Amino acid sequence: MTRANPWLQRFHPSPRSDVQVICFPHAGGSASFYHALSAALSPSAELLAVQYPGRQERRHEPPITDLRLLADRIAEVLGPGGDRPRAFFGHSMGALVAYETVLTLGGHGPSALFVSGRRAPSRVRHEMLHLLDDHDLVTHLKALNGSEAAVLADEELRRLVLTTIRADYRAIETYRPAAGARLDCPISALTGDADPLTTLAEAQAWSSHTSSGFELHVFSGGHFFIRDHNAAVAKAILKCLETIDA
Numbered sequence: 001m002t003r004a005n006p007w008l009q010r011f012h013p014s015p016r017s018d019v020q021v022i023c024f025p026h027a028g029g030s031a032s033f034y035h036a037l038s039a040a041l042s043p044s045a046e047l048l049a050v051q052y053p054g055r056q057e058r059r060h061e062p063p064i065t066d067l068r069l070l071a072d073r074i075a076e077v078l079g080p081g082g083d084r085p086r087a088f089f090g091h092s093m094g095a096l097v098a099y100e101t102v103l104t105l106g107g108h109g110p111s112a113l114f115v116s117g118r119r120a121p122s123r124v125r126h127e128m129l130h131l132l133d134d135h136d137l138v139t140h141l142k143a144l145n146g147s148e149a150a151v152l153a154d155e156e157l158r159r160l161v162l163t164t165i166r167a168d169y170r171a172i173e174t175y176r177p178a179a180g181a182r183l184d185c186p187i188s189a190l191t192g193d194a195d196p197l198t199t200l201a202e203a204q205a206w207s208s209h210t211s212s213g214f215e216l217h218v219f220s221g222g223h224f225f226i227r228d229h230n231a232a233v234a235k236a237i238l239k240c241l242e243t244i245d246a
Contacts, residue, residue, distance in 0.1 A: 006058055007077040009049045011035050012042035019241055020086040022078065022110070023049045024094030024101075026117070027168035028141075028161060030055045033091070037226070040234035045087075045241070050074055050094075054164045063167035067093075067175040071100035080108035087241060089114040091226060092197070093172050096121060099209070102183055109185055111244050113210075114237060116190040117223055119202030120209060121177035130169035137162060143196070144223045186213035188240050190233065192225030193218050215240065 008022075009031040021041060023034040031049035038047035052070065054063030064070040074097065088110045090098030095118035102109040119125075129140060138152050151157045187210045191203040200218065207214040217236050219225045226233055 005077065007051055007074065009051055011038040011047065011049070014043040014046035017043055017046045018084065019045045019111070020082075020084055021045050021047045021237060022086055022088050022098075023047055024074075024088065024090035024098045025050065025052065026092035026094055027172060028055075028165035029091070029094070032056065036230045037089075037234060040230045041237065044238055046084075050097075052168075054167060059160065059164075063164050065167045065170045065174075067096060067171040068100055070171065071097050071104050074101050075104040078105070080105075085111045085241075085244075087112040087114065087237065089116065089237065090118070091116040092118050092223065093168055094118075096172065096175060099183075102185065103178070103181055109183070112186050112188065112240055113183060114188045114190065114240075115206055116226055116233075117192065117195060117198060119198045120189075120205035121181075122208060123202045123205050124176070127169075127173050130166045130173055134158075134162060137165070141165070181209070183210045184212055186210060186215075186240070186244065188215045188217060188236065190217045190219065190226070190236070192221040192223060194221060195223045195225065197223050 023037065025031060025033050031051040034047060034049040041047050051058055052063065053061035064073065088098040088102060095115035098113060099115065099121060102113055129137065132140065141152065151161055187206050189203045189206040191198050191200065204216055219229045219232065221228055
């Protein structure tokens with residue numbers, strides 16, 4: 001694994017690949033969530049995973065509780081791009097961060113946006129999960145299978161995880177999209193058929209956020225379906241990118 005800076009991690013360097021895929025983690029998640037997807041994409045595409053402040057080696061930095069500010073910081077790191085086309089992939093909260101990063105980059109945005117496990121920005125639910133007490137928040141997380149039981153069972157680790165997750169949930173739940181904003185790159189939405197947080201209609205609604213093409217991919221599973229379908233997700237990403245390049 002190589003790290004260009006604290007914001008980005010590269011697990012399987014593929015300097016000869018034709019495209020880079022920049023991946024944005026879910027609430028409470030870290031760059032390492034994408035290690036398996038990186039292996040599945042390599043060497044056809046090089047994956048760079050964003051590491052938000054407040055987790056793993058950045059655990060001593062305060063997490064950012066404003067989603068647009070987080071997107072702005074990431075856009076500064078990514079800049080106008082390099083010598084290869086790039087695509088963005090975000091899961092859950094990461095889908096919104098990726099979307100806002102595309103808006104911030106404007107004409108320097110990616111060739112495609114992949115949004116996974118998240119309803120479209122226009123489908124707002126008024127939630128206050130970041131205000132739950134520890135017990136109820138842990139119950140919620142276990143229901144999503146989003147954190148290992150061993151982590152949540154350890155008092156010290158649980159305290160660190162819950163602090164980060166609350167900050168991320170606050171960022172999500174106070175975020176409101178700009179009305180009428182549309183991307184000029186194609187969007188592919190990926191969702192689990194049993195995801196309690198995103199209905200098929202809410203995933204389909206991403207189609208209204210682009211003036212370019214749209215595809216919906218449905219996989220078996222819940223909110224973290226991606227962990228069971230890394231090979232299929234990688235195949236869908238590469239197929240879409242081949243179509244765009246053609």
